[in-house]
Amino acid sequence: MKSDFFNQVYEVVRLIPAGRVTSYGAIAKCLGSPQSSRMVGYAMNAAHGQQPPVPAHRVLNRIGMLTGKHHFNPPESMQTMLEAEGLTIINDQVQNFKNQFWDPAIELEF
DNA sequence: AAGGTGACAGTTT
DNA sequence: TAAACTGCCACCT
Numbered sequence: 033m034k035s036d037f038f039n040q041v042y043e044v045v046r047l048i049p050a051g052r053v054t055s056y057g058a059i060a061k062c063l064g065s066p067q068s069s070r071m072v073g074y075a076m077n078a079a080h081g082q083q084p085p086v087p088a089h090r091v092l093n094r095i096g097m098l099t100g101k102h103h104f105n106p107p108e109s110m111q112t113m114l115e116a117e118g119l120t121i122i123n124d125q126v127q128n129f130k131n132q133f134w135d136p137a138i139e140l141e142f
Numbered sequence: 143a144a145g146g147t148g149a150c151a152g153t154t155t
Numbered sequence: 156t157a158a159a160c161t162g163c164c165a166c167c168t
Binding site for chain 1: 147148149150151152
């Protein structure tokens with residue numbers, strides 16, 4: 033059993049609806065550690081091969097930039113998957129990021 | 143066992 | 156205004 037912290041992150045990420053994106057900080061905050069955003073990113077690093085798969089491509093930094101695309105295989109698949117969900121990505125940045133933002137702290141409570 | 147790293151974010155200079 | 160530093164906590168060497 034991995035650390036529950038990671039499992040929490042995976043669960044939240046899997047709840048992200050298609051066509052929506054969120055930030056590491058939002059997830060970290062939802063878990064109760066708003067300053068532990070790095071841990072969320074690190075959890076994503078271990079998200080490879082998780083069951084069910086974790087849509088890590090829907091998790092971006094606070095500015096909507098595909099910072100972790102380099103960790104995908106191939107890296108360009110991240111942008112491809114996001115575009116397939118209806119998102120517009122230019123220069124590794126999600127357009128209308130604020131409009132597509134999905135805040136777990138709000139959506140989950142709703 | 144201890145130190146260093148990291149897919150970030152917020153604050154300060 | 157932009158750039159740089161610190162904080163955070165688990166994983167890896």
